[in-house]
Amino acid sequence: MSIGVDLSPAYLRKANQLFSKNPEELPQLVQANAEKLPYPDNFFHGISSVFLFHELPPAARQRVIEECFRVTKPGGVLTICDSMQLLDSPEFEVSMENFMAIYHEPYYRNYIIDNLVERLEKAGFEQVETKNHFVSKYWIARKPEILSDC
Structure with missing residues (x-):
């Protein structure tokens, strides 16, 4: 399992958008x-x-x-x-x-x-x-x- 952490909701949205193009194994993205x-x-x-x-x-x-x-x-x-x-x-x-x-x-x-x-x-x-x-x-x-x- 991969986890990505960022303080910025905007950066997390962009990361989610980019990762969803290759949904093999999506990381869990967490705002923190x-x-x-x-x-x-x-x-x-x-x-x-x-x-x-x-x-x-x-x-x-x-x-x-x-x-x-x-x-x-x-x-x-x-x-x-x-x-x-x-x-x-x-x-x-x-x-x-x-x-x-x-x-x-x-x-x-x-x-x-x-x-x-x-x-x-x-x-x-x-x-x-x-x-x-x-x-x-x-x-x-x-x-x-x-x-x-x-």
């Missing part, structure tokens, strides 16, 4: 805030987030990561895909500055210098890998199989 997901602890084997984190203020980024940790099963994986960051591609600094201005992205300036590996590890994820693909960056993080009581 990623900071407070309507699922029990240790529910998902894997979670993916696509181009969400640059839209969030820093404190919300941490809350979303912590919420993903809560609902991911031990041994499960969180994959984040978002925009490249400044340290990955300093040659694109002008493009990133223009992106902020043209598309009115108020949290992008902080996002491009934010250390998501640190945030993921702070939440409890481990084995965090990063991969860059042109203008996209991926973080792959695993929830430990056995959680310590620390």
Whole structure:
């Protein structure tokens, strides 16, 4: 079973419209805030987030990561895909500055210098890998199989 979550009813309507063109296996689409997901602890084997984190203020980024940790099963994986960051591609600094201005992205300036590996590890994820693909960056993080009581 696949589940899609978005805060925007308009985006969910569009997703439903697109998915219904290929009704083999329709995902369940849920309107929810990623900071407070309507699922029990240790529910998902894997979670993916696509181009969400640059839209969030820093404190919300941490809350979303912590919420993903809560609902991911031990041994499960969180994959984040978002925009490249400044340290990955300093040659694109002008493009990133223009992106902020043209598309009115108020949290992008902080996002491009934010250390998501640190945030993921702070939440409890481990084995965090990063991969860059042109203008996209991926973080792959695993929830430990056995959680310590620390």
